[in-house]
Amino acid sequence: MYQSGWLGPDQSTGSPPSVARGRDARHRVQIPIRRILSMPPRVIIHNTISLDNAVIGFDIDIGLHYEILLSYKPDAMLIGSTTAKTGIEMFLDSEEPEVPADRHRPPQDPADPRPVGVFVDSRGVLHGLLHFYRRLEHIRDVVVLVSKTTPEAYLAYLEEREYPHIRCGEERVDLAAALGELAERFGVETVVTDSGSDLNAALMEQGIADEISLIVTPAIAGPATKKLFGSVRTPRTLELIASAELGEGRVHLRYRFPG
Numbered sequence: 001m002y003q004s005g006w007l008g009p010d011q012s013t014g015s016p017p018s019v020a021r022g023r024d025a026r027h028r029v030q031i032p033i034r035r036i037l038s039m040p041p042r043v044i045i046h047n048t049i050s051l052d053n054a055v056i057g058f059d060i061d062i063g064l065h066y067e068i069l070l071s072y073k074p075d076a077m078l079i080g081s082t083t084a085k086t087g088i089e090m091f092l093d094s095e096e097p098e099v100p101a102d103r104h105r106p107p108q109d110p111a112d113p114r115p116v117g118v119f120v121d122s123r124g125v126l127h128g129l130l131h132f133y134r135r136l137e138h139i140r141d142v143v144v145l146v147s148k149t150t151p152e153a154y155l156a157y158l159e160e161r162e163y164p165h166i167r168c169g170e171e172r173v174d175l176a177a178a179l180g181e182l183a184e185r186f187g188v189e190t191v192v193t194d195s196g197s198d199l200n201a202a203l204m205e206q207g208i209a210d211e212i213s214l215i216v217t218p219a220i221a222g223p224a225t226k227k228l229f230g231s232v233r234t235p236r237t238l239e240l241i242a243s244a245e246l247g248e249g250r251v252h253l254r255y256r257f258p259g
């Protein structure tokens with residue numbers, strides 16, 4: 001049983017869409033959807049933050065975080081490698097080995113409503129760890145974004161285990177290009193981030209994000225934590241599109257970038 005955390009919603013709460021994966025009936029299926037004209041996906045940055053804009057260092061209501069994330073009905077969740085690795089270290093036995101069944105891509109059903117888990121990992125931080133994510137019930141597939149400088153050993157690891165991957169960008173992943181390819185190859189129209197501050201800052205800085213969704217929590221985390229958008233250099237003005245009280249002092253705010 002996987003616990004909640006930055007690994008996704010708690011499987012025991014019933015909050016995620018639950019579709020059996022059929023691991024025993026495993027067979028290889030080609031990616032079914034290839035659209036001829038694909039628009040870039042709509043990208044929503046989703047975070048739970050403290051009043052002083054931290055993404056860690058205070059109590060986060062994980063159930064609420066994922067309930068709202070999944071309410072956007074994302075076709076893909078975009079996950080940073082640091083967030084992914086931290087999630088395994090915090091919530092799982094990171095020594096748990098891969099088993100032979102983990103080495104194969106699960107069958108893909110076009111009618112499966114679950115999002116694809118898309119991992120940004122140019123440095124191969126998740127080498128030897130992706131089986132933890134392939135086992136999760138709330139994502140239907142694991143796709144990895146890599147760059148030209150990604151270590152060959154990691155690329156071999158991905159190939160051997162049938163992890164679909166998109167290679168674009170020199171040092172780091174070219175996020176805009178990768179999202180375009182996700183739309184084309186996987187029919188992805190809506191992406192919600194499941195990341196901390198660094199990946200979300202890059203999406204903001206590069207003008208890729210369309211919306212920001214924040215669960216503001218009445219807590220002060222203090223100075224020794226990562227702050228959302230702390231590294232963003234380009235000033236931007238956004239429009240409020242929704243606000244709602246969530247109880248216990250929490251507020252949900254949605255903003256969009258004009259134009």
Ligand SMILES: NC(=O)c1ccc[n+]([C@@H]2O[C@H](COP(=O)([O-])OP(=O)(O)OC[C@H]3O[C@@H](n4cnc5c(N)ncnc54)[C@H](OP(=O)(O)O)[C@@H]3O)[C@@H](O)[C@H]2O)c1
Binds near residue numbers: 006049055121226
């Ligand atoms: N409060 C919340 O809502 C929330 C949500 C999720 C996670 N978290 C917490 O946030 C923490 C992790 O946050 P983090 O900021 O350290 O890590 P992160 O958000 O996971 O960001 C690291 C990822 O961003 C990519 N990246 C950064 N800059 C990039 C650029 N310019 N172009 C392309 N890719 C870029 C990195 O790619 P490469 O390394 O592959 O180059 C890496 O995959 C964890 O403690 C986690 O628990 C909080």
